[in-house]
Amino acid sequence: MYRNFAIVPRIIFGRGSLNQLGDVLKEKRVTDGGYMVFVIDDVFTDKPLEGRLPMEGKDLLLRVNVADEPKTTYIDALVAQIRAYSDVTPDGIIGLGGGSTLDIAKAVSLMLNNPGSSADYQGWDIIQNRAVYHVAVPTIAGTGAEISRTAILTGPDKKLGINSDYTLFDQIMLDPDLLAGVPKEQWFYTGMDCYIHDVESLNGTFINQFSKSYGEKSIDLCREVFLGENDSAQGDKLMMASYFGGMSIAYSQVGACHALSYGLSYVLGTHHGIGCCITFDYLDEIYPAGVKEFRQMMDKHEISLPRNLTKGMDDASLDLMVTTALNLVPLWENCLGSDWKNIMTRERTLELFKRM
Amino acid sequence: MYRNFAIVPRIIFGRGSLNQLGDVLKEKRVTDGGYMVFVIDDVFTDKPLEGRLPMEGKDLLLRVNVADEPKTTYIDALVAQIRAYSDVTPDGIIGLGGGSTLDIAKAVSLMLNNPGSSADYQGWDIIQNRAVYHVAVPTIAGTGAEISRTAILTGPDKKLGINSDYTLFDQIMLDPDLLAGVPKEQWFYTGMDCYIHDVESLNGTFINQFSKSYGEKSIDLCREVFLGENDSAQGDKLMMASYFGGMSIAYSQVGACHALSYGLSYVLGTHHGIGCCITFDYLDEIYPAGVKEFRQMMDKHEISLPRNLTKGMDDASLDLMVTTALNLVPLWENCLGSDWKNIMTRERTLELFKRM
Numbered sequence: 001m002y003r004n005f006a007i008v009p010r011i012i013f014g015r016g017s018l019n020q021l022g023d024v025l026k027e028k029r030v031t032d033g034g035y036m037v038f039v040i041d042d043v044f045t046d047k048p049l050e051g052r053l054p055m056e057g058k059d060l061l062l063r064v065n066v067a068d069e070p071k072t073t074y075i076d077a078l079v080a081q082i083r084a085y086s087d088v089t090p091d092g093i094i095g096l097g098g099g100s101t102l103d104i105a106k107a108v109s110l111m112l113n114n115p116g117s118s119a120d121y122q123g124w125d126i127i128q129n130r131a132v133y134h135v136a137v138p139t140i141a142g143t144g145a146e147i148s149r150t151a152i153l154t155g156p157d158k159k160l161g162i163n164s165d166y167t168l169f170d171q172i173m174l175d176p177d178l179l180a181g182v183p184k185e186q187w188f189y190t191g192m193d194c195y196i197h198d199v200e201s202l203n204g205t206f207i208n209q210f211s212k213s214y215g216e217k218s219i220d221l222c223r224e225v226f227l228g229e230n231d232s233a234q235g236d237k238l239m240m241a242s243y244f245g246g247m248s249i250a251y252s253q254v255g256a257c258h259a260l261s262y263g264l265s266y267v268l269g270t271h272h273g274i275g276c277c278i279t280f281d282y283l284d285e286i287y288p289a290g291v292k293e294f295r296q297m298m299d300k301h302e303i304s305l306p307r308n309l310t311k312g313m314d315d316a317s318l319d320l321m322v323t324t325a326l327n328l329v330p331l332w333e334n335c336l337g338s339d340w341k342n343i344m345t346r347e348r349t350l351e352l353f354k355r356m
Numbered sequence: 357m358y359r360n361f362a363i364v365p366r367i368i369f370g371r372g373s374l375n376q377l378g379d380v381l382k383e384k385r386v387t388d389g390g391y392m393v394f395v396i397d398d399v400f401t402d403k404p405l406e407g408r409l410p411m412e413g414k415d416l417l418l419r420v421n422v423a424d425e426p427k428t429t430y431i432d433a434l435v436a437q438i439r440a441y442s443d444v445t446p447d448g449i450i451g452l453g454g455g456s457t458l459d460i461a462k463a464v465s466l467m468l469n470n471p472g473s474s475a476d477y478q479g480w481d482i483i484q485n486r487a488v489y490h491v492a493v494p495t496i497a498g499t500g501a502e503i504s505r506t507a508i509l510t511g512p513d514k515k516l517g518i519n520s521d522y523t524l525f526d527q528i529m530l531d532p533d534l535l536a537g538v539p540k541e542q543w544f545y546t547g548m549d550c551y552i553h554d555v556e557s558l559n560g561t562f563i564n565q566f567s568k569s570y571g572e573k574s575i576d577l578c579r580e581v582f583l584g585e586n587d588s589a590q591g592d593k594l595m596m597a598s599y600f601g602g603m604s605i606a607y608s609q610v611g612a613c614h615a616l617s618y619g620l621s622y623v624l625g626t627h628h629g630i631g632c633c634i635t636f637d638y639l640d641e642i643y644p645a646g647v648k649e650f651r652q653m654m655d656k657h658e659i660s661l662p663r664n665l666t667k668g669m670d671d672a673s674l675d676l677m678v679t680t681a682l683n684l685v686p687l688w689e690n691c692l693g694s695d696w697k698n699i700m701t702r703e704r705t706l707e708l709f710k711r712m
Contacts, residue, residue: 002370004380004527009365013566013607014358024360171360174566209592210369210530213600217573236565244569251369 005210005251006165008136008147008172013239017175018137022054024171025092028133034091035059037082039105041066041097041139049096049139049178060085066100068269072119072155075107082112089113092133095169098190099143099152099272102136106151106167109134118153122160127167135171139178141238142190142273144197144246146172152272159266159324174243176235188226188303189273191238192294194245195222196276199290200255201248204334208251215248226297255335256286256344260352263325267317268309278305282355286335309356322349361566361607362521364492364503369530369595374493378410380527381448384489390447391415393438395461397422397453397495405452405495405534416441422456424625428475428511431463438468445469448489451525454546455499455508455628458492462507462523465490474518475511483520491527495534497594498546498629500553500602502528508628515622515680530599532591544582544659545629547594548650550601551578552632555646556611557604560690564607571604582653611691612642612700616708619681623673624665634661638711642691665712678705 012020025036035058042063044050055061062078082090089112095105109131111118121127136146149168150161161167179187198219201211221241225234260283261275270278277294284291298305310318326332326349332340368376381392391414398419400406411417418434438446445468451461465487467474477483492502505524506517517523535543554575557567577597581590616639617631626634633650640647654661666674682688682705688696 002368002373002376004376005367005369007363007365007367009363011361011363011566012358013361014564017358020358020360176565208370209532209589209596210367213573213577213593213596217569221569233565237569240565240569 003251006149006168007247008169010171011174012172013174015175015177015236017173018052018178021094021135021137021173024135024173025054025094028092029056031088031091033058034088035086036092036094037062037090037108039064039093039095039097039101039108041101044096044139053096058086060090064097064101064104066097066104069159069265069271070100070104070107070153072117072122072153075104075111075118075153078104078108079111082108090132092135094135094137096137096139098138098140099145099193102138102143102145103151103153105134105136106131106169107153107162110151110162110164110166118162119155121162122153122155122158124163127162127164130166133170135173136169137173137175137178138239138242140182140186140190141179141235141242142192142194142245144194144242144249146174147243147246148250154266158327159262172243174239176239179235179238184301185303186273188297188301189271189277191222191226191241192277192280192297193273194218194238194242195226195294195297196257196280196290197245197249197254198222199287200257200335201245201252203287203290204252204255205337206252206334211248211252214244218244218248223293227293227300253330253334255331257283259325259328259331259335260349262328263321263353264309264356266324267321270309274305278309278356281305282352310353318350318353321353322346325349359607362505362524363603364525364528366527367530368528371531371533371592373529373531374408374534377450377491377493377529380491380529381410381450384448385412387444387447389414390444391442392448392450393418393446393464395420395449395451395453395457395464397457400452400495409452414442416446420453420457420460422453422460425515425621425627426456426460426463426509428473428478428509431460431467431474431509434460434464435467435474438464446488448491450491450493452493452495454494454496455501455549458494458499458501459507459509461490461492462487462501462525463509463518466507466518466520466522474509477518478509478511478514478516480519483518483522486522489526491529492525493529493531493534494595494598496538496542496546497535497591497598498548498550498601500550500598500605502530503599503602504606510622514683515618528599530595532595535591535594540657541659542629544653544657545627545633547578547582547597548633548636548653549629550574550594550598551582551650551653552613552636552646553601553605553610554578555643556613556691557601557608559643559646560608560611561693562608562690567604567608570600574600574604579649583649583656609686609690611687613639615681615684615687615691616705618684619677619709620665620712622680623677626665630661633659634665634712637661638708666709674706674709677709678702681705
């Protein structure tokens, strides 16, 4: 059985395409007295981007803070805030930001049409009702959140996405101009999220020619961006690398690095991009060629990673880290095959975390 | 203004995935007393593929003949045949075959929901109502018909597609096993349709990083298939090359070769794949590197093209050929820029046709 793979059905790509957002939303403003909700990373508070949003009438600007990765409690609070703002369900949710902001936009658009807490839906295909129309406008590239069928959340007892076809955005707007101004470290860590997706997908057991074609082109684009000469198309390339990387894993899976980094994030709150980089640097045995190339990229861009994150950590916390990582069964199956439990034992996982 | 590019929202990729067609259709059988129409190339008459179709109840098997490229009169007759079969509009149309069969499936699914003749809709965005749910199951790879927003038809006064977002399939099923048994010449000519799409897209003035990423990977896959060693993944690669080639031109455009080959097809009925090959072989001046590589592919596979197609043709027919080709304004703009009329004059076009 092959997955009947759902894809975001509408894309606008191009520099300055943000200027078309108003036109795109116009035909989605269907409810009398309705409104749109712009979910925007609060780093843009009072910045020019906010002034460019095509807000009308009762539209709501919802600044979100992603200093911490999105929590289910935060999603529930944002949904409550929208419901308190109006009895009417909004005509659309527009997410503007990086992976965390886009995941918030996805989760909010799902929860407006589904009862209970977002924590109830962490897992695969639990969501019952389709989401409110939702649009992604990435302002940083690499996560693949614009194309993935998951909204990754930290819940009361796990870090796990709301994975469903309904999670997918209805529209993506890829405007490479929006990448200008991203700080170098964040640019690098987020770009590496994409590079690592590609390595995990291409070296996984789930790979097929569909995922391979996307993954190979994505990793080529990453190499052009992170190892090639600086050229004016860098932003365009990184946006396409991110999209292709997302397309590659959507039909296959990520692997060991993402699984372990989830453990790190869940216990320590480490951000996803940097968490992946920290983890990947210890995975020579699993991804030898990928890790070697990753270190070349770090050298070229003079990136130094934090060390000794787990030093002095108590056993219970380390144990929780291991459990969180090993709970991500599909990721390990993709990475190591059906016999993964005998290869990535709790002991080996613990030893890896202790080195980080 | 960038195009808000619509993409087929559902894909199944994998060998043997045809076995899942019944499951895919199940949830689309929504009308009481409704039915599905399987539009299948009549080369499969009484062949195993017909026996594998998940037909139920009142489902209709519609064998189509594509010895000639699809005509608007043929579409209108097929639509009349379905309407005569039942007062109820079918729940879905499933096209199984090559580019011509898929284009028939697209056009029929559009015309079941739109009044008049299919000839009324040749052009861009003339169609008013969405199509009946329609599925593509390609049995030959290269045309990109599975992903394109056009259904190319020969009408009373032109060869031109019904171009619209509604033309797009709702579902693609890419089963590389179905490519087994395609005759070598047809395999080559149809594959070259894809290769030529890539050359035209990558060398066009409309190119952006989105189309470039797809086009570059598609042409790499074509090189692996047509210049590399024979390997077991050839079919998988050609299916992905076709899909990526289609994605590349969907955001940009094809160019000189397609425009000229339309003239050839319109007047002489030359099939699209072979018509593109015949034409491309005379386009050294416009696509020097592409034509050179194309000839290497021909040599490797011992393909010899028909010659002297236009020999002895009367002036009126040649004139119609020129007019048909030059009417395809977006293709020429993509190929040669806004000044194209001064570069590709009627005289130069005529001279090119006379050499074919």
